[in-house]
Amino acid sequence: MQKIWTIAWREIYTTFTDRNLLILMIVTPLALATIIGLGLGGLAENPDVAIQDIPLALVNLDQPNSQGVTFGDVYVDIIIPGGSDEGGEDFVANCEATGGADAAAQQSANLEQLLEPVELDDPEEARALVRDGTYAAAIIIPEDFSAHFGEDFGSSDESVAVEVFASSAAPISGQIVRAVAEGITNQILTGQISISATFGALDSTFADQPELGAVSGQAMQSDEDFAPDFSCAFDPAFTPLSIERQAVTGDAVSFNPLVYFGAANAVFFMMFTAQAGANSILQERRQGTIQRLIVTPTPRFSVLFGKLLGTLTNCFLQLIVLMLALTLVGSLIAGQLQFIWGRNILIIALVVIAASLAAGGLGTLLTSFARTPEQAGTIGSAVIILMAALSGSFFPVEALAALQPLPQLTLNYWAIDAFNRLSIGRTDVWLNMFILIALGAAMFSVGLFIFNRRGDI
Amino acid sequence: MPTMLEVQNLVKEFKRRDGDIVKAVQGVSFDIHEGEIFSLLGPNGAGKTTTISMISGLISPTEGDASIGGHSITKEPLKAKALLGVIPQEIALYPTLTARQNLEFFGRMYDITGQELVKRVDEVLEFIDLVDRQNDRVETFSGGMKRRVNIGVGLLHRPQLVYMDEPTVGVDPQSRRRILDTVLRLRDEYQMAVLYTTHLMEESQELSDRVGIIDHGKLIAVGSVGELTQQVGEEDRLVLNVGEQIVGEELLGRLKSEINGISNVSYANLAVDGAAAQGEINILATRGRKALPDVITLLNDVWIDVSSIEVREPDLEAVFLNLTGHALRD
Numbered sequence: 001m002q003k004i005w006t007i008a009w010r011e012i013y014t015t016f017t018d019r020n021l022l023i024l025m026i027v028t029p030l031a032l033a034t035i036i037g038l039g040l041g042g043l044a045e046n047p048d049v050a051i052q053d054i055p056l057a058l059v060n061l062d063q064p065n066s067q068g069v070t071f072g073d074v075y076v077d078i079i080i081p082g083g084s085d086e087g088g089e090d091f092v093a094n095c096e097a098t099g100g101a102d103a104a105a106q107q108s109a110n111l112e113q114l115l116e117p118v119e120l121d122d123p124e125e126a127r128a129l130v131r132d133g134t135y136a137a138a139i140i141i142p143e144d145f146s147a148h149f150g151e152d153f154g155s156s157d158e159s160v161a162v163e164v165f166a167s168s169a170a171p172i173s174g175q176i177v178r179a180v181a182e183g184i185t186n187q188i189l190t191g192q193i194s195i196s197a198t199f200g201a202l203d204s205t206f207a208d209q210p211e212l213g214a215v216s217g218q219a220m221q222s223d224e225d226f227a228p229d230f231s232c233a234f235d236p237a238f239t240p241l242s243i244e245r246q247a248v249t250g251d252a253v254s255f256n257p258l259v260y261f262g263a264a265n266a267v268f269f270m271m272f273t274a275q276a277g278a279n280s281i282l283q284e285r286r287q288g289t290i291q292r293l294i295v296t297p298t299p300r301f302s303v304l305f306g307k308l309l310g311t312l313t314n315c316f317l318q319l320i321v322l323m324l325a326l327t328l329v330g331s332l333i334a335g336q337l338q339f340i341w342g343r344n345i346l347i348i349a350l351v352v353i354a355a356s357l358a359a360g361g362l363g364t365l366l367t368s369f370a371r372t373p374e375q376a377g378t379i380g381s382a383v384i385i386l387m388a389a390l391s392g393s394f395f396p397v398e399a400l401a402a403l404q405p406l407p408q409l410t411l412n413y414w415a416i417d418a419f420n421r422l423s424i425g426r427t428d429v430w431l432n433m434f435i436l437i438a439l440g441a442a443m444f445s446v447g448l449f450i451f452n453r454r455g456d457i
Numbered sequence: 458m459p460t461m462l463e464v465q466n467l468v469k470e471f472k473r474r475d476g477d478i479v480k481a482v483q484g485v486s487f488d489i490h491e492g493e494i495f496s497l498l499g500p501n502g503a504g505k506t507t508t509i510s511m512i513s514g515l516i517s518p519t520e521g522d523a524s525i526g527g528h529s530i531t532k533e534p535l536k537a538k539a540l541l542g543v544i545p546q547e548i549a550l551y552p553t554l555t556a557r558q559n560l561e562f563f564g565r566m567y568d569i570t571g572q573e574l575v576k577r578v579d580e581v582l583e584f585i586d587l588v589d590r591q592n593d594r595v596e597t598f599s600g601g602m603k604r605r606v607n608i609g610v611g612l613l614h615r616p617q618l619v620y621m622d623e624p625t626v627g628v629d630p631q632s633r634r635r636i637l638d639t640v641l642r643l644r645d646e647y648q649m650a651v652l653y654t655t656h657l658m659e660e661s662q663e664l665s666d667r668v669g670i671i672d673h674g675k676l677i678a679v680g681s682v683g684e685l686t687q688q689v690g691e692e693d694r695l696v697l698n699v700g701e702q703i704v705g706e707e708l709l710g711r712l713k714s715e716i717n718g719i720s721n722v723s724y725a726n727l728a729v730d731g732a733a734a735q736g737e738i739n740i741l742a743t744r745g746r747k748a749l750p751d752v753i754t755l756l757n758d759v760w761i762d763v764s765s766i767e768v769r770e771p772d773l774e775a776v777f778l779n780l781t782g783h784a785l786r787d
């Protein structure tokens with residue numbers, strides 16, 4: 001046992017004392033994620049961003065409440081300016097009185113760029129169209145939406161639910177639409193009255209089927225004067241696109257590009273580390289040190305296991321260091337400490353381990369095909385870059401419907417998805433972990449089998 | 458003398474990628490006694506590395522077995538390996554670790570830890586004369602210094618048997634002298650048995666208590682240098698340098714049949730790939746000096762110029778030529 005650790009330790013020591021390697025492992029992905037993250041952080045201000053025109057289906061089933069107000073129309077009006085028949089323009093016009101018109105107009109313009117909404121009548125049809133990829137998400141406003149804002153509003157303990165039906169094939173868009181829906185619901189709820197809103201966690205189902213999430217807000221308390229100025233409901237000064245609202249867990253609910261591209265780059269570069277670790281078996285064979293280890297009174301198994309342990313630890317440490325560094329970057333941008341990866345440290349650590357295992361398995365498999373370290377490096381880089389591209393690590397692929405089932409065949413997808421979920425306070429990452437570990441173990445076994453059959457370790 | 462290493466009928470067949478079977482080692486048996494230097498002498502490709510790779514447990518034998526200090530390398534590999542010190546042909550070290558870190562790392566692999574490890578590493582650094590450079594990375598070392606660390610790693614656990622696989626290949630004359638002295642010191646100061654492989658008969662002759670001659674995977678003779686040279690009897694060896702001229706089988710045949718007392722003739726081109734030929738004719742003859750005029754005359758008849766001639770007393774080269782019909786160096 002002690003020898004396994006000695007071998008692993010040498011692997012870790014050699015890696016972390018290699019300045020060039022550290023630049024590649026830590027500095028490069030950190031810089032990339034920060035640059036992309038900052039670039040996308042300006043989403044609200046910058047019209048030339050990659051993510052725009054998210055196809056969105058909007059279904060408004062809302063009926064007027066006892067006061068004759070239909071809040072659903074407000075909703076539609078914000079998302080589709082001028083799209084609502086019943087005086088949508090009025091709402092926006094009203095804002096001038098409160099001095100928020102410019103901001104509101106700007107926000108609408110930004111939303112216009114971000115979303116490409118289409119109003120539909122049938123919720124079932126909307127869901128079906130999300131499932132088949134026509135829309136990234138659907139927002140469905142229920143019949144009794146406005147009824148919740150009736151006379152007995154203040155005492156109501158019923159929840160107001162707007163359904164966000166998002167395709168899991170389009171995680172970024174889903175997150176954005178969800179954030180928008182939450183923001184609008186919140187604004188309607190709070191309006192100009194003081195209500196503390198609590199959102200239920202976004203439900204979701206696993207895997208290939210689209211996620212079903214319900215945004216619910218519960219009105220807690222209302223002011224005496226219920227005269228909301230809806231036009232300012234989506235006031236950007238109040239609610240920037242990176243909408244932060246209290247979710248059940250108390251974490252920020254938002255699409256944070258730093259998290260998405262941070263996770264993507266961390267996983268991408270970690271795969272290189274894993275591959276280099278596996279490749280080091282070939283390198284050590286050329287260097288003669290693996291032979292030298294085998295002629296010591298150390299079982300072959302211990303030599304291999306030690307190297308594997310060292311490589312996995314390297315991957316683990318790399319991810320952890322990157323996540324800490326990105327937390328620092330995120331906090332610096334926000335001006336305060338932000339747990340951008342969420343607060344569920346234990347599950348985060350488990351996902352990091354699962355991702356390391358998966359990468360280790362992939363590295364072993366890729367290396368097992370190669371005869372020389374150079375060959376392994378070439379094959380490995382090609383596969384790793386391809387997988388990263390397919391998973392949307394460099395640019396969002398969710399818009400490319402033609403690619404659709406492919407992203408989910410990559411390890412990156414499952415790791416990034418898990419980190420994104422954790423970052424918004426969700427803990428439903430067990431399937432992700434299972435897939436990562438199972439694929440990792442399978443690839444490791446196949447790789448080891450090929451290695452063994454070649455009999456030249 | 459008690460036996461340190463017992464090699465019994467080792468066979469190794471490699472399956473090549475095209476399906477052919479290479480019989481690298483074909484039934485090799487020999488013993489090494491405690492505290493003796495045994496050299497395995499044979500040309501490139503004779504099967505030396507393959508043989509000792511089986512002894513060290515790096516590759517498993519197709520047939521046969523070897524035991525070190527009574528422990529079979531196939532049945533009790535860990536016990537056998539613990540007694541063996543390995544000094545590979547190529548430098549096998551971690552370049553980014555320091556000399557000391559390399560020694561400590563491999564020391565732990567031999568189950569040496571704590572204070573004992575520190576003491577052993579100090580000892581070995583002293584022995585290889587690298588105390589002052591111990592904390593420098595191995596990648597910054599000269600070739601000779603790397604070789605010394607390479608040797609040091611094999612000695613940390615005070616093995617009773619050390620093997621060195623062609624340790625002088627590609628080494629400058631000064632480092633080479635140093636390595637040969639080290640081998641003698643291991644036997645004389647530390648009473649270690651040494652298994653030394655080489656294709657250079659001079660090294661074999663200088664170092665060995667006993668020699669095993671290996672060719673085409675077979676051990677063709679074993680004994681002390683004296684015992685082996687006696688097999689060739691009174692025969693001298695004539696070495697004629699013929700430069701770029703190529704000598705064919707026909708001429709070699711004529712030399713052997715037309716001149717009295719010649720038992721064996723061979724031609725070798727010593728030139729490194731691509732360079733101009735450097736031909737050498739080796740002749741084994743009883744009373745070699747007497748045959749010399751006839752040899753010169755015959756060569757003159759066929760317009761072969763001889764640029765130099767040497768007459769050598771019986772040596773391992775002659776033994777090899779006598780046993781195999783070809784020179785050690787071709």
Ligand SMILES: Nc1ncnc2c1ncn2[C@@H]1O[C@H](COP(=O)(O)OP(=O)(O)O)[C@@H](O)[C@H]1O
Pocket residue numbers: 471472473479480481499500501502503504505506507508
């Ligand atoms: N892994 C291998 N696969 C196939 N053939 C091999 C392998 N290793 C050695 N050989 C062959 O076995 C023979 C003996 O090689 P080796 O033991 O390295 O010779 P030496 O060390 O005496 O120069 C050579 O013909 C070599 O080509």
Ligand SMILES: [Mg+2]
Pocket residue numbers: 505506507546622623
């Ligand atoms: Mg060899």
